[in-house]
Amino acid sequence: MLGRPLRRLLPALFVHSNTGKPALGLIVAKDYQRFLTTSVSSTNDKRMSLEAAKRSAAYKAVDEYVKDDTVVGIGSGSTVVYAVLRIAERVKAEGLQLVCIPTSFQARQLIIENGLVLGDLESNPQLDCAIDGADEVDAQMVLIKGGGGCLLQEKIVASCADRFVVIADYTKDSTRLGQQYDKGIPIEVVPMAYVPIRDRIGASFGGSLKLRMAIAKAGPVVTDNGNFILDWHFEDDKDHDWDAVNREIMMIPGVVETGLFVGMANKAYFGQADGSVTERGS
Ligand SMILES: O=C[C@H](O)[C@H](O)[C@H](O)COP(=O)(O)O
Secondary structure: OOOHHHHHHHHHHHHHHHOOOHHHHHHHHHHHHHHHHHHHHHHHHHHHHHHHHHHHHHHHHHHHHOOOOEEEEEOOOHHHHHHHHHHHHHHHHHOOOEEEEEOOHHHHHHHHHOOOOEOOOOOOOOEEEEEEOOOEEOOOOOEEOOOOOOOHHHHHHHHOEEEEEEEEEHHHEOOOOOOOOOOOEEEEEOHHHHHHHHHHHHHHHOOEEEEOEOOOOOOEOOOOOOOEEEEEEOOOOOOOOHHHHHHHHHOOOOEEEEOEEOOOOOEEEEEOOOOOEEEEEO
């Protein structure tokens, strides 16, 4: 697919070629090559700085919160991958005795692939800490989670932990929800009820709700728990009492869980582009 800047450049290239002045075409082609190189390298730089930010937040959280002989909740998403890598490094280097409780299919695989001890809530109903990513964190440490379709098991595991620690890159750090993240609040619902739930939330709180569709499958995303996800694009210019909103949505029959995590996170680490880390909470 041609990007918009390329679509703008190509007609220029053709027009000049049609004049029969190949030199001109060459200049345009050269400029275009320079444009491509700069644009690809700035996209790569941004991606690298985001990865560095995720990594530094994850490493710091693990180093400060993961202690020997403890039970640790393992969240889901791309930032958590770095936390698991760091946990595995420390287990190897320091001989830490840990039991890891997954919050998703992905987390379970990460635990197994990194040779960590896999546990469950049946044998370990109380966790020392849970480390997880977030899609957005506001000034009061209210979180949006579930951008990757995982929220129900994450909330259960976080609720069983003495400390719930969030790791994120700088793009997730907001004053108010919706400031950075524009994909809405995920709401996990029982499939048969998605239409009435969608209509009720829209009527009560405004905004719009969309059934999340799968990308490499026809039809909707199905969560690890066999449910659907509605993404609620709330009105972000309104002041919402997220605790009240969350409670009210949870009362609608068929709602399984929301991606609003209110009053749960104790600490958030935000990795910055330069590799430093800022903190919120205590
Ligand atoms: O559904 C996914 C989880 O809630 C993730 O923790 C959240 O989306 C953040 O993921 P990432 O670390 O990839 O930004």
